[in-house]
Amino acid sequence: MAKKKSLFQEFTKGILVENPVLRLVLGTCPTLAVSTSVESALGMGVAASIVLVCSNIAIAALKKVIPQKVRIPAYIVIIASFVTIVQMLVKAFVPQIDAQLGVYLPLIVVNCIILGRAEAFACKNSVAASAVDGLGMGVGFTAALLLMGAVRELLGTGAIAGLQIIPASVSPMLIFILPPGGFFVFGLLMACANKLADKKGLSKAELKGCEACPMAASCSLRGEVENKDKKDKKEADDK
Structure with missing residues (x-):
C-alpha cells in the first residue's frame, strides 16, 4: 500500500515535482497567451489559483452526493460558478487586468489543470487535502506564469512591470512578446525544470492512464x- 503523503508534501509537489505547466505540460494555451507581461501572468495565476482551491474544496465536500455518471458536468458547473465570481471581482477592482486577460479569464472554466485536479484528486480525498493540493498546484501554475512573463517582458520590452531594466539604448527583442518567443521561453523553462528535477533525483512526472x-x-x-x-x-x- 502506498504511503499517504503529508499535507506539506501535497502542497510542495505542485511547485516542482508535478508542476502543472513545466512538468505535466497542462494549461499550455493560457500560459502562452497571457505570459507576455508579469502583470497579466500574475493576474491569471491568482485568478486560477482561487478557482482551483475553491472548486477542490467544494468537490471534495460534495463527492458523496454527486452521481458518478454526471460528475464531469457537475464539476464544470461548480468551477463555472467560482469563475463567474472571480471574474466579477476582477472587473470591479482591477479592470485593467480583466482587459489584459480578455477571453482567457472566463476560459478558466475548462482549464485542464482545474478539471484534472477535480477528477484525479479532489473527488477521492478529504477537504483539507484537496484544499492544500489546489493551493500547491495554484502556486506552481502562478510561479511558472511569472517566470515566463518576467523573461518575455524583460527581453521583449527591456522592462519588468514598468521598471526599466535594460538601458533604452539597447533595442528590445520584440519576438519574445510574440507567440514564437513564448514557445521558445516555454521550452527553455521546461528543460530547466526537468534538469533540476533530475539533479534532485525526483521521479519523472507523468499522468498515468x-x-x-x-x-x-x-x-x-x-x-x-x-x-x-x-x-x-x-x-x-x-x-
Whole structure:
C-alpha cells in the first residue's frame, strides 16, 4: 500500500515535482497567451489559483452526493460558478487586468489543470487535502506564469512591470512578446525544470492512464489505454 503523503508534501509537489505547466505540460494555451507581461501572468495565476482551491474544496465536500455518471458536468458547473465570481471581482477592482486577460479569464472554466485536479484528486480525498493540493498546484501554475512573463517582458520590452531594466539604448527583442518567443521561453523553462528535477533525483512526472483526464468517463479510448498500462506494468514486473 502506498504511503499517504503529508499535507506539506501535497502542497510542495505542485511547485516542482508535478508542476502543472513545466512538468505535466497542462494549461499550455493560457500560459502562452497571457505570459507576455508579469502583470497579466500574475493576474491569471491568482485568478486560477482561487478557482482551483475553491472548486477542490467544494468537490471534495460534495463527492458523496454527486452521481458518478454526471460528475464531469457537475464539476464544470461548480468551477463555472467560482469563475463567474472571480471574474466579477476582477472587473470591479482591477479592470485593467480583466482587459489584459480578455477571453482567457472566463476560459478558466475548462482549464485542464482545474478539471484534472477535480477528477484525479479532489473527488477521492478529504477537504483539507484537496484544499492544500489546489493551493500547491495554484502556486506552481502562478510561479511558472511569472517566470515566463518576467523573461518575455524583460527581453521583449527591456522592462519588468514598468521598471526599466535594460538601458533604452539597447533595442528590445520584440519576438519574445510574440507567440514564437513564448514557445521558445516555454521550452527553455521546461528543460530547466526537468534538469533540476533530475539533479534532485525526483521521479519523472507523468499522468498515468486516464485518471487525470477530465474527459475520461466519455472517452472511447479509455479501455485501450488502461489495457496498455496494465500490459506495460506486467512487462516491467517480469523484468
